[in-house]
Every structure is written in C-alpha cells, then in structure tokens.
Amino acid sequence: MPGGVAGPDATADTFPGGRHMTKRSSGTITLMDVAQEAGVSVATASRVLNGNGARQVRADLTDRVLAAAAALDYSANAPAQAMARGRTNVVGLLVHDTADPFFSSIAAGVMRAAEQHRSIVMMYSTGRPERELDYLATLRGQRPRAVIVAGSRTADRALRDRLGTQLRILEEAGARVALISQHVLPVDTVLLENREGARLLARRLVELGHRRFAVLAGPRHLLTARDRLAGFQAGLADLGVGMSQTQVAYGDFTRDGGYLTMRDLLTRDLRAGCVFAVNDVMAVGAISALRDHGVPLPGGMAVAGFDDIVTLRDVTPSLTTVRLPLEEVGVAALELVMQPRSERPRLRRIRAEVVVRDSTPALGRAQGSAG
Secondary structure, X not given: OHHHOOOOOEEEEEOOOOOEXXXXXXXXXXXXXXXXXXXXXXXXXXXXXXXXXXXXXOHXXXXXXXXXXHHHOOOOOHHHHHHHHOOOOEEEXXXXXXXXXXXHHHHHHHHHHHHHOOOEEEEEEOOOHHHHHHHHHHHHHHOOOEEEEEOOOEOOHHHHHHHHHHHHHHHHOOOEEEEEEOOOOOOEEEEEOHHHHHHHHHHHHXXXXXXXXXXXXXXXXXXXXXXXXXXXXXXXXXXXXXXXXXXXEOOOOOHHHHHHHHHHHHOOOOOOOEEEEOXXXXXXXXXXXXXXXXXXXXXXXXXXXXXXXXXXXXXXOOOEEEEOOHHHHHHHHHHHHHOOOOOOOOEEEEOOEEEOOOOOOOOOHHHHOOO
C-alpha cells in the first residue's frame, strides 16, 4: 500500500533509509504495487526489474525497487513481459527421450549455459518426430527467447520441410533457433560428426585385429543411424575389409531395441566376432542378450558402441565407444541461440573421439584373420 500504511493482510518492514514498506501475505502483487511501495514510477520499476529501456536507473532508486520487490515477494509476470519485449526469457528445448542419457547429458549442458544468460529452459520429450511440430506450435504461444531441437532428423523429407516451416515461423516472431543434428535445414546447427566417428572406430577395430563384423544399425529412417552405419562401412572399406549386408540388423534406438536386434542376429548364421551398435544404449542391450545366450564377453564376442554416455561407467566389460562431449554439445547450442542473428546459418562441428576399452581386446594375427 502507498505511504507505508499496513492493512490487515500486510506486515511492516523498513527501507534502508527508514521509509516503511509493506509485505502482503495474499493476493497478486503487480509491478504497480512495487512502484508505489518504492515511491517511483512504473517505468522506473520496470527498467530495474525487467531491463526495459536504455536509460540507467540511479543506484538509490534501484536499491529501493529491489527492496520493495523482495518485501512484497513480487514475481515478474512472464506473459506481460513477453507482450512488452516481444519475447520471454524462456528457451524451449525439444529432445527425443529424456530417459536416454544421450539427451539428458545434452540437456544438462543447455541448462548450465542458460543459467549464465538468466534464461529458463522448458524441456519437451517428443518421443517421435511428428510430436516436434505440436510442441513447436505450443512454444509459439510462449514467445520464447530461443528454441533448440536436439535429435536425429528423419529421412522423411515432407516431415523435415514441415519442421523447417515451424522453425521459420518462430524466427520471424523473434526467437532464435538451433538444431543439434544433421545440417539439413537453413538454421544454426551443432553438427555431430557421426559418419567420421564411425569410420574412425572401424579403422581402430581393424587395427586391433578384428575382421568379422556385425552391426546393430538402429532405425532405418533416422539419419544419425544411417550416417553411423555408412561411416563404419566406409572405415572397413578403407582397409579392404568387407561385411555382408546379412550381418546388419535394424531395430529401435533403445536398450530393448539392442537386446532384440542382437537376439535376432544370434538366430542367423552370425559370422562375426565383433558387434558395433550405432549407439551405446543399444550396445548395453546387446551385451545383455549375449550374456543371456551364454556368449562369453569379450572372448566370445567383442562389442562397441557410440556416444560415450555417462552410464557406461557401470557396464562390464567396459565398453569401447566413440566419445561425443554431450554436455558441451548442449552448451554450444545455447551459445549459438544467444548470439545475434547472422546473415547465413552458422555451423558448429563437434568432433568425435574413439575410446578403446575392455570390450574390444586386441587379437592375435591368427585370430583376427580367422574365417
């Protein structure tokens, strides 16, 4: 209440200079209440609390506004701020599956970086590419500061074009946009070197003496899975090692997908001594399937994955994989959307690194060349 008069729903407090203010225990506190309590104009209170306007506010007035806001337990009205600024401080983050350590690690990086920019991350778990469109439409109503879409792009060109349209609408409304995936749309992109990482892994496994391979290739329609399979095949071809298409099996990008796909391969004429799963969660499922079928690890079958997710520290034998710095991927995406818009979409490449562990032991020449 103006003038420091306490009503029945208020308690008294005092400014540093001795002026009384009130703290209400119920009701909605508005910016006007804060301005009245601090004895300043609404415009001044808005400049202090919302960062509006180019004019600097005197230090003593700033202190009074902040003290009043704290005493009244004022919380900024995000929709009102959005109307004033054309956007909020919200960053929308779309991931395929929050239960997947790949995406949770990326999200951790986004949130860590967003805190430095005083932004709030709203995360959506999409489950399938079509749901991305629904969530992006919802985000438009939130007037977000930025939107990050993490996850493999689909081979469905029509669906990809619809995603591009939604992102363009968001950009035209003032939001900054970035993808974490393949560079398939004209927006800022954090590009993961999936193909090159898989190629390097294949070459390293051959150097260790492995010659007979099978691949758990993930879903056929996901570009990440396709890139990793193609890169692995290219790495084998670089060194003159062939692999039959019958040794490639497709399944879900999940632990259960890896288990079922590995079980399917074991029912075939499996002529492999080393299995490459195109992501780590599939590799973990494959290890369980091999154990359930009595295959000793790594002596009976070597296994390699891709991503280097944090949960691998609990896997036995320790898993050979391709490391992507997943939290830094999230940081890179957040930093892209916090930069001013450029004339051309920017591309930030994230390099992959092969990490050899116990699951792919070095073989003697005779073992490695056995048929």
